[in-house]
Structure formats: structure tokens, C-alpha cells
Amino acid sequence: MPTNTSGRRKIATSIMLVLMFLFADLAHPQAVPDWSKEELEEPHVVAQTTYSSYAIKDTAIDSANPNTNYGNEETVDLGSSMTGESKILISFNNTVPSGEMVTDANLNLTCGIDPIDIAPINIYVSRMKANWDEANATWNNPDTSMDWEFYGAEGESDHGDWEPPFYGYANNTFSIDVTAIVQDAVINSRSSIDLLLAASASTYECHLSESLVVANRPTLEITHVNGTHTNGATLNPNFVEDGAALMNPDVFKLSAATNPTLSWNESNGTDAQIQLSLSRDFKADEDDTWYYNTQDNSSIFTLGTNEGSMVVPTGHELSNSSSMYYRMRSIDSAGTIGQWQTGYFHLPGHNVTENGSTGYGEVTITFDDLGLIDKTIEDTYVDSNGVAKNSNMGTDGTLTVGSSSSADQYGLLRLNMDDIGLHANSSIVSANMVMTRDSYSGTAEVSYHVMENDMWTENGVTWRKYDGTYYWDDGGRIPSMSVGNFEGDQASSKIETDITVAIQNWIDKNNDAIAAGDSPSKTLELMMVASTWGIDETTTQSVNLCTTDSLTCTQPYLEITYDWGSNGPPTIPTHTSPSNGHSVWNITGDNLSGNTMPTLEWDGTISWSGDLLLELSTDSEYRNIIHSFDTDTTSEFTPSDGNWSISAGDSLDTGVMYHWRLAQLDSSTMHHSWWATSSFLVSSLQSEYLQDDEHRLRLSHGNATTAGDAPSCEDTYIDSGTPSSNYNGEDEMQV
CATH class of the missing domain: 2.60.40.10 (Immunoglobulins)
Structure with a gap:
């Protein structure tokens, strides 16, 4: 007992000494941290709600069975195969309360594939615009006695832009980002959130709301917070003129920029998303993983005040001989996603030779050897003779340039110069338009003239109308200085015409336009004539030249010899x-x-x-x-x-x-x-x-x-x- 009492006294004494030392420290002000008012206040907590809901209707449409409805099926196919394509239509109630902003939204879709056929799947989602009925929708029709704009809900009035792809693999519940689509529904106060799903690379079997396994039914998971959406941030792409070639400006031999810098300005957002594709609808099997955003890929982005840029990283190179579509959008500080800003550019596949003795670059360009979606050379002719005034010759294998006392035939050429990607500081040493003569009659003195009208269309133009709809005068001819000429009855059937001054002037005028803040020209239009303006012809002469549609003789091509380093x-x-x-x-x-x-x-x-x-x-x-x-x-x-x-x-x-x-x-x-x-x-x-x-x-x-x-x-x-x-x-x- 005494021993226990003594122990308790020692413990009490020790505790007392510790407390004394602590109170002594607290008596000194420097012993207390200098807490700010903000640190002493309660932390600001943003209240957010995540809500999950089941679909109110869903079905599939299948091109292999275009009149079949799948509204009562437990599972349906999603994807494309040798037999056709299958898509999923699905709708949810808009459960986001008024005064709330969506920060995140994901569609949970359970899909699978036979292990023997296992392969990745690329899933694309867009907003479904058209009304459709679960019990009647098919590939051919959204409802009884109704039509899609295009079969398979492929029209612009059927659905909106495809979101960047979700890459799935094996049997799984895929969580697909649909934030932008849900935000758009909330901003526009839509009562439902309507989705169209398509896929590529392979075909998976996916569960619908009729699935007997409740956990496999599609759900939409939305996270929202208090606040009101704006219309989203904006930006302005400024790295290339729409439809122009994107080139390496520091390489003498013409070469496309396969790791280009994509830039923008006039931005009022804090983040950005960029996607590249080989398809104008951004849904192509051949696409690489060309989707980037500032949150997941911050190392390849450079952000400044109201501007930014991104370099396509090594390993993601774009391909020569291709036309690329791009789109970018901005995200504001509250997380609202803006609208896509879309355009396209070319990556021409040049084969340039550097002349060993002169150092000049030499390149030959045909209408299709750059590997682009556009023809680099377009050609046709118009005829004032009788019923030919109303005829289009855009698919003819030859074009006629001629004149007589009663009629004229004018050749039309369009060079899509911005497809070529010539350097802005190029000096054109020579430029020859090379055409092959198929036949001739008389002595046609043919001259080339730069045209003012750049709106004529190869497969629409006639003597009376420049695009098959809108009229022009005199077959589009407006007197202008010649920029080249040849004799139709020359000895050789290979006709080479020097148009150097026309090509050089196109470059110089574009440089002036860019310096002035104006849009540069994309094309150079040339007219070939065999008569002098204002002078009546008394004889008949003509020459027939092979066109880009010819199957029997050499098609036209352009030979350019260039240097660079010119100061203008x-x-x-x-x-x-x-x-x-x-x-x-x-x-x-x-x-x-x-x-x-x-x-x-x-x-x-x-x-x-x-x-x-x-x-x-x-x-x-x-x-x-x-x-x-x-x-x-x-x-x-x-x-x-x-x-x-x-x-x-x-x-x-x-x-x-x-x-x-x-x-x-x-x-x-x-x-x-x-x-x-x-x-x-x-x-x-x-x-x-x-x-x-x-x-x-x-x-x-x-x-x-x-x-x-x-x-x-x-x-x-x-x-x-x-x-x-x-x-x-x-x-x-x-x-």
C-alpha cells in the first residue's frame, strides 16, 4: 500500500511539472504560430451532388437490318463489321435542378465481346437532335411515317458533333465522358438528354435498359454544383489558313509539318481541348490517339494570357500526303465547355529535288499526287456555240480552246496553290504549265490570263453560268494581260507554257494580304483564249488539250523551280x-x-x-x-x-x-x-x-x-x- 501511494504521488508530480512547462511556453508570444484570419476561418466547401439515373428509353439501329426495331432487346450490337453498322439511341431525363452547374457527366454502358474475337472498340457519342420512338425507330426511320435526314441518323439535323472517342477493351462497364452534351442540355433547358452512340474498330454487345441484370443497365451519372452556366469559353485558331498546306517553314525542300504547332488566340478560358482527325466528322478508324487536353497533357501545351499553343508530340506524327481536320475548344474557370472551332489543313506529299549546280528546288505537281482530298489542278472549258452554252464539260477527257466567226471556246484552269505550300519568301525561277495536245485545227494562238472570278466550279460552269446556277457574262472573260502563250499548231504535242509571273504574283499578293491583316487567296484561276478581245475573228482555229479526267493521254501538270530568301x-x-x-x-x-x-x-x-x-x-x-x-x-x-x-x-x-x-x-x-x-x-x-x-x-x-x-x-x-x-x-x- 505505501508503495502504491508513493508511485501515484510521483506520477502526479510528473504530470504537474509537464503542465507547468507547457504553460510557461505558452506565456511567450513567439511560441504561438502567427495564424491569419483566413486560417482561423472555417474552410469554404463547395457542395456538389452526384446523381445517377436510368434511361427512359433506348434502342439500336442496324444497317444490316434497316427495318428492324430493337426497342425490346436486352442487348444490342454497337460497332461496325463486314455486314454493316449498328448504333445505339438512348435518352435520360434531365435531372439537374435549376441553379446548378454540371461539372462532370458520364454514361455507364456495360458491353462485352467474345474472347475469341477480342479487340479494342472506339466509341463515339453525340447529341441526338431528331425525335425518335423506342418502339418504332429503325435504321431507315426514326418513327412510323417519319424519316431521318440521312439513313442511320447521319444527317446534321439528326445528331450533333461527335465527342472525342472513348477507347474500350474487353468485357467491361465503360464510363464514357458526355459532360459537354449534358452541359449543353442544361444551358438550353432541355427536359431530356438524348444520345446517339456509334463505334468503330470492332463490334461489341451492349446492355440496354431491358437487361435482366439491373447492374448492367445503362446509367447516366451527373455531378453538379450550385451556380449558373455561361455559354462556355471561346478561342480563335490562328496557326493556319483554313484549307491551306501546313509546312515546315525553315526547311528549303518543301515538306509538310508532321509535328506541327497548333495555336490559338482571343481565348477567355483557362483550359483547352484539341482533336485531329482524317475525317471531317472526327470519326475515322484510321485516326491515331489525336485527342489532347491541357489537364491530361499539360507538358505539350503552352498557355499565355488569352492565347496558347500545343505541339503534336513525337510518336503521334501526322502523315504526309493527307488532309487533316482539326477542332479545338476552350473551357472556362467554372468548367463550362465551349463550342468547337473547326478547320482543316493539308500535308502535301512532295518529292522535291535540289539541283546540285544551281541549288534551286525543283518540284513537279499533278492534280492528285500530293495525296490530298482536293484536286490540286482543276480544268474544263466553256463554249458559246448554240446549245453548248448550257453544257458543262467538267468531266470531259479533253478541253477545247478555239475561236471562229461564230463561236469561242475558253479553257479554264484552277491551281489550288494553297495545297502546294510554297514558302512565303519564295522566288519563282520558272513555272511551266505542261499540257498534252490531243488534236488541233488551224493556227490557234493561245494565251493565258489571270481570272478575276474564282467562284466557278469544275462540274457546274457553263458559258452562261459560273456554277450552273448564277450567271456571268461572256463566258467569264474579262480583258486582262496575258501571262503566257503558246501556238496550238507547234511541232511537239507536249505544250509547255511559262506562267512564272502569275505564280510569283500570287505569292506576293498573298504576302501583302497577310501583312494587311486580310485573308490570302487560296487559288489561282487562269483562262486560255484563242481570240483577241474586241476583234472579230474571220478564220476558224482550235486546239484540244488533255485534262485531268483523260484516260488516254498525259494529264496536265505544273513544273516549278524555286529559290528562297527573297525579301519581296x-x-x-x-x-x-x-x-x-x-x-x-x-x-x-x-x-x-x-x-x-x-x-x-x-x-x-x-x-x-x-x-x-x-x-x-x-x-x-x-x-x-x-x-x-x-x-x-x-x-x-x-x-x-x-x-x-x-x-x-x-x-x-x-x-x-x-x-x-x-x-x-x-x-x-x-x-x-x-x-x-x-x-x-x-x-x-x-x-x-x-x-x-x-x-x-x-x-x-x-x-x-x-x-x-x-x-x-x-x-x-x-x-x-x-x-x-x-x-x-x-x-x-x-x-
């Missing part, structure tokens, strides 16, 4: 005299007569980085060029001389409106500037002496030229009795 086009020379459109005169004893040996002047003080090109023609389209000079090879004049006087041996004809154009060719980069054009008239008129200092020059409509086009006189009259009538074309005027 050289300065375009400027005309100074004669004044554009004015006459040039001789004065003899105060009488006027047309000057057949005028001096042509330009500004010789501009910046010259190469040679001057000068051409003189009898027509505004430069089809009949009578003088052509390149100061690299001529001794007639130098660029800085600023003038060329026409000699007696080269004297011009009276009664002709002449046209002359100037360009500069950079001697180091071979960069060809665009042409500057001007005109002057060598009049056939002569003034006559009357008396003293009086002289007379008689002018009437067209009497100064042999073509009757200058001077151009206009007259009409107006009548107060018929104030809305126009009398142009009347033989007489009433005064």
Missing part, C-alpha cells in the same frame, strides 16, 4: 510618258499627225536590283506583242536610261492604240515583279490648215483608229414627257 518583289517600274491613253503627235508646220516613232519614258531613278523587262503590244491583253526587251540581253537601253525611242526601222502604224508594260527581274533572287501597263494612241487623223493660224481636226466616233474604237463618243437625249426612259441606241436625237 523588286520595285515595279513606273511609266512617265506618253500619258496613259493619250495620243502621240508630230507637229509639222503647226499641223498634227500621229507620231509613229514616239519615245517611251519611265522613271529611271527607282531602285534597280536587276533588269528591266519591256513589252509593246497592239492589244490590251498583250496577245500580239511586237517588241520585247530584257536589259540583261539587249543593248538598246539600260534600266536607268529611263527611255527608249522607236527607230524608223521599227516605226509604228497609225490608227492603232498601243499598249506597253514594264517589269523588273531581280538579278540575284530571280524574283519577277508584276507588270505595270500603259497605253498610247498613234492616231490616223491629221489636222488640216484652214487659214492664218487656224487648223482643223475632225473627230467622230472611232475615226482615229482602224479598229474603230477611238475616240469613243457617246450621245443620247432626255425627254420630260417620259422622264424614266433612256434613249441610248436611238438613230436620232430629239431636241
Whole structure:
């Protein structure tokens, strides 16, 4: 007993000493942590609710049995096989209370496959837009006496965008993310959440709500919190012009960017999702795992203020000779997913040769060898002759360029230049359009002209309509300078036409558009003609050329030789005299007569980085060029001389409106500037002496030229009795 009492006293004494030491420490302020007000407050807890519900209706549709309904089946197929495709339709009540935001939503679907056939399955989900009946929906119809927009609910009015794929494997309950679809239903106050499921790679058997095993029935699990959804964050893709080639800009040989950087700006979100696909509906068996987001793949994303970018990682390379579709969307700080921003780009499969002696790049391009969804070269022709005015020749194996006293045939070419992906700093050393002649008649002098109308369609255009619906005038021909020419009756059936200046100008104009913040051009349209505008033909001539649809002769192709490193086009020379459109005169004893040996002047003080090109023609389209000079090879004049006087041996004809154009060719980069054009008239008129200092020059409509086009006189009259009538074309005027 004493021993026990002594022990208890020792214990009590020890406890007392410990307490004394603790209270002594607490008496010092530095012994207490410096807790902030926030640390002392109760933590803010976001209350969230997760609710799971069963489907209110579900069924399947099967292309192999297009009129069969599966609304009472326990299990159905999902996927595609040799015999057809099967999809699942499923609906749930929208159970999200008003004033709540969805943060997460998953469709739980139990599926399986025979172990002998085991393979992965790619499951795609989209919002079902069309109404359908569980007891009557089939591949062909959503309900009795109703139709899908397209069989299998494939129309845009049948369903929305496919969500990125879910990758499943083996017998399992798949948890498929449908957050974006459920958020959209809540934002738009829909009473139900309607889903369409499709799959690729293999076919699985999936349970529906009729399954006898309750645990295998489909469920929708939604997590929501207090708050109100916005319409979601936005962003603007800015890494490529839609439909253009995406290239490696730092590699001389044209090559596609197979690990490209995908970027965006104007974003008001905190996260982003990006998907790439070989299919415009983002549902292709051939797709790699090309879905990325900033939460699961943060290492490949770079995020800034209102902008961001992502690099396609090594091992996920895109393929040359392919057209890729992309889409990206932004997620705001509350987790609301925005709308997809979608586009596409090309990865052309080039085979470029670097010339060992010149260092130039050389590439040949046919209409289909780049491996893209678009034809790189499109071709057809239009015909003014009779019923042919309303005929489209877009699938013909040959095109005709010709002219006669009663009809014209114009060839149309479209080069989808943005498919090629030429460098922005390219100098086009040469560009030849190569076509094969199938036959010819007479002597067709054919010239190429850049077209203003880029809306004509290969399989719709006619002489009267540029797309089969909307009208244009004169088969689409608007007078413009020629950019190349050939003789239809030349010895060789292989026709090579130099269109270097047209290709170079397309690049230069696009660079200017981009610098100005405008959209660059995607295509270069060319027209081939065998007649001169405004001149009546008296003979018949034509040439037939093989097209991209030809099965019997060589199809057209484009040969380009290029360099790079150009700082832009050289300065375009400027005309100074004669004044554009004015006459040039001789004065003899105060009488006027047309000057057949005028001096042509330009500004010789501009910046010259190469040679001057000068051409003189009898027509505004430069089809009949009578003088052509390149100061690299001529001794007639130098660029800085600023003038060329026409000699007696080269004297011009009276009664002709002449046209002359100037360009500069950079001697180091071979960069060809665009042409500057001007005109002057060598009049056939002569003034006559009357008396003293009086002289007379008689002018009437067209009497100064042999073509009757200058001077151009206009007259009409107006009548107060018929104030809305126009009398142009009347033989007489009433005064």
C-alpha cells in the first residue's frame, strides 16, 4: 500500500511539472504560430451532388437490318463489321435542378465481346437532335411515317458533333465522358438528354435498359454544383489558313509539318481541348490517339494570357500526303465547355529535288499526287456555240480552246496553290504549265490570263453560268494581260507554257494580304483564249488539250523551280510618258499627225536590283506583242536610261492604240515583279490648215483608229414627257 501511494504521488508530480512547462511556453508570444484570419476561418466547401439515373428509353439501329426495331432487346450490337453498322439511341431525363452547374457527366454502358474475337472498340457519342420512338425507330426511320435526314441518323439535323472517342477493351462497364452534351442540355433547358452512340474498330454487345441484370443497365451519372452556366469559353485558331498546306517553314525542300504547332488566340478560358482527325466528322478508324487536353497533357501545351499553343508530340506524327481536320475548344474557370472551332489543313506529299549546280528546288505537281482530298489542278472549258452554252464539260477527257466567226471556246484552269505550300519568301525561277495536245485545227494562238472570278466550279460552269446556277457574262472573260502563250499548231504535242509571273504574283499578293491583316487567296484561276478581245475573228482555229479526267493521254501538270530568301518583289517600274491613253503627235508646220516613232519614258531613278523587262503590244491583253526587251540581253537601253525611242526601222502604224508594260527581274533572287501597263494612241487623223493660224481636226466616233474604237463618243437625249426612259441606241436625237 505505501508503495502504491508513493508511485501515484510521483506520477502526479510528473504530470504537474509537464503542465507547468507547457504553460510557461505558452506565456511567450513567439511560441504561438502567427495564424491569419483566413486560417482561423472555417474552410469554404463547395457542395456538389452526384446523381445517377436510368434511361427512359433506348434502342439500336442496324444497317444490316434497316427495318428492324430493337426497342425490346436486352442487348444490342454497337460497332461496325463486314455486314454493316449498328448504333445505339438512348435518352435520360434531365435531372439537374435549376441553379446548378454540371461539372462532370458520364454514361455507364456495360458491353462485352467474345474472347475469341477480342479487340479494342472506339466509341463515339453525340447529341441526338431528331425525335425518335423506342418502339418504332429503325435504321431507315426514326418513327412510323417519319424519316431521318440521312439513313442511320447521319444527317446534321439528326445528331450533333461527335465527342472525342472513348477507347474500350474487353468485357467491361465503360464510363464514357458526355459532360459537354449534358452541359449543353442544361444551358438550353432541355427536359431530356438524348444520345446517339456509334463505334468503330470492332463490334461489341451492349446492355440496354431491358437487361435482366439491373447492374448492367445503362446509367447516366451527373455531378453538379450550385451556380449558373455561361455559354462556355471561346478561342480563335490562328496557326493556319483554313484549307491551306501546313509546312515546315525553315526547311528549303518543301515538306509538310508532321509535328506541327497548333495555336490559338482571343481565348477567355483557362483550359483547352484539341482533336485531329482524317475525317471531317472526327470519326475515322484510321485516326491515331489525336485527342489532347491541357489537364491530361499539360507538358505539350503552352498557355499565355488569352492565347496558347500545343505541339503534336513525337510518336503521334501526322502523315504526309493527307488532309487533316482539326477542332479545338476552350473551357472556362467554372468548367463550362465551349463550342468547337473547326478547320482543316493539308500535308502535301512532295518529292522535291535540289539541283546540285544551281541549288534551286525543283518540284513537279499533278492534280492528285500530293495525296490530298482536293484536286490540286482543276480544268474544263466553256463554249458559246448554240446549245453548248448550257453544257458543262467538267468531266470531259479533253478541253477545247478555239475561236471562229461564230463561236469561242475558253479553257479554264484552277491551281489550288494553297495545297502546294510554297514558302512565303519564295522566288519563282520558272513555272511551266505542261499540257498534252490531243488534236488541233488551224493556227490557234493561245494565251493565258489571270481570272478575276474564282467562284466557278469544275462540274457546274457553263458559258452562261459560273456554277450552273448564277450567271456571268461572256463566258467569264474579262480583258486582262496575258501571262503566257503558246501556238496550238507547234511541232511537239507536249505544250509547255511559262506562267512564272502569275505564280510569283500570287505569292506576293498573298504576302501583302497577310501583312494587311486580310485573308490570302487560296487559288489561282487562269483562262486560255484563242481570240483577241474586241476583234472579230474571220478564220476558224482550235486546239484540244488533255485534262485531268483523260484516260488516254498525259494529264496536265505544273513544273516549278524555286529559290528562297527573297525579301519581296523588286520595285515595279513606273511609266512617265506618253500619258496613259493619250495620243502621240508630230507637229509639222503647226499641223498634227500621229507620231509613229514616239519615245517611251519611265522613271529611271527607282531602285534597280536587276533588269528591266519591256513589252509593246497592239492589244490590251498583250496577245500580239511586237517588241520585247530584257536589259540583261539587249543593248538598246539600260534600266536607268529611263527611255527608249522607236527607230524608223521599227516605226509604228497609225490608227492603232498601243499598249506597253514594264517589269523588273531581280538579278540575284530571280524574283519577277508584276507588270505595270500603259497605253498610247498613234492616231490616223491629221489636222488640216484652214487659214492664218487656224487648223482643223475632225473627230467622230472611232475615226482615229482602224479598229474603230477611238475616240469613243457617246450621245443620247432626255425627254420630260417620259422622264424614266433612256434613249441610248436611238438613230436620232430629239431636241
